[in-house]
Amino acid sequence: MEYIVETKHLTKSFGKEKAVSNLEMKIPKGEIYGFLGPNGAGKTTTIRMLLGLMRPTSGSVQLFGKDMKNSRIEILKNVGSLVENPSYYPHLTARENLEASRKILNVPKKRIDEVLKQVRLHGVANKKVKGFSLGMKQRLGIAAAMLHQPELLILDEPTNGLDPSGIIEMRQLIQSLPEEYGMTVLISSHLLSEIDQMATRVGVVSKGKMIFQDSIETMRKFAQASIQVRVNDNEAAWRSLLANGQKADIGEESVTLQAEDDEQVAGSIQYLVQQGFSIYRVQEEKRSLENIFLEMTREEQAG
């Protein structure tokens, strides 16, 4: 497969501490990649290395199949980015801010108006950024990142400081990018719920290590509902189910069935009844993606 982003054994140490450790990130073309992790997990550090702002302690970064070490400028021509808090020049207007980048990117002047419209800042184009709200500054940062219609857009917590309607707008904008412009998007967040509606692929990082990386569908499978059954003798019921070749887990007060569909559930219950168990409760428990994400990162932190 052709990867737009591919890191190999990417590691960054600050003193003794490894902020990123042996990270292997793979992002295929046209995906919206949600890069998830709790505070301090190493997301920003990884992104800084992807942009050549930081030198890896070891390992390599390849974007578009080119090595960051040798082809930094060539690569960055096709990358737009917004890292951590938005950067801007407060004494300049929104338009002048974009102009400062445009001069260097060497794109036509009309792009400034186009991106300002896209992020809905065209009404305040000639106002000084000093007076902007945090959300407006954030949107200006995104506008700057899209000036040169990059093939890869890297956004580090872009919804920081946005209100709910701003988040929805941002989501719609980002979602439209792969289709309309063939862009690949990397978007980091510490909230799964923020990206699960747009991401097509997820990478979960915790303590500098990648602990999950796959399509969002695979992640959703983890989230499928499980059926909990409480009977008079849970342990015996569990053994009996296993002996019958059915997948089940034993909990403190119940047996958890790992059933794929309704028929299987019905079959298992019928079997238990036939075996003479008294069934007190059958209940469904839905695990949210957020819970799974939390569990993943918690396990990692405990271990």
Place this chain on the structure above:
Amino acid sequence: MILSLVKADFLKIKRKGMWLLCLTGPFGVVALQMVNYGVRKDYLFEQMDDRWLYYILNINSFTPLAIVLGIVILTSFMASIEDETNAWKQLVALPVSKRAVYLSKFTVVSCVLFLSSVHLFLFMSGYGLTLGLGTDIPYLRLMEYSFFPFLAALPVLALQLWVATVSKNQAIPVTLGVIGVILAYSASLLPDWVIWKWPALSNDWDHSYINALLGIGFGLLLYLLGMIDFKRRDVK
């Protein structure tokens, strides 16, 4: 690439009073002599047969101070524009080399200082002409004392830019700058090798071009060291 970076950097210093600074610096230096000559013109005319030379030397007793101070303000200011909202990361993530980013900052500060030198030449000559210092106008000497101090100050410029761009906190370059201003003011007490003495254009050989040449040479060296260090470091 470097040209567009310089253009962008000039855009960024808009509305920050940079151009005012490059007028007030040289004007201040000449204004001091306006006071001096206004108060005791006759006395000063007695001091040396060559009244023009004496006037120029009087001017030059404050030029180094103004230049070093100007360098400290400008370099620290160029860095703080990017520091303020951590815009270094945005700038360096653009398709530019870090060397070009550094060169562009150096170029902009040099341009503003060069323009100040032009202003100094104009103000110094202009006021000198109104004083009636003599009919033989020493244009070469006026040029020498307008532009050589700037060239001789290039090492200070390179050093301040280096410290200002790599420091996380502008208090460090400003402190260094204050020490530099004091050193520049006490130039006559210092040995020739101290770079802050060079803009005063005095040395044991009595040739001001030596200071200018040393300034260019050593300035280039310090510039290269700063650039290499800037390139090597992770972006703030």
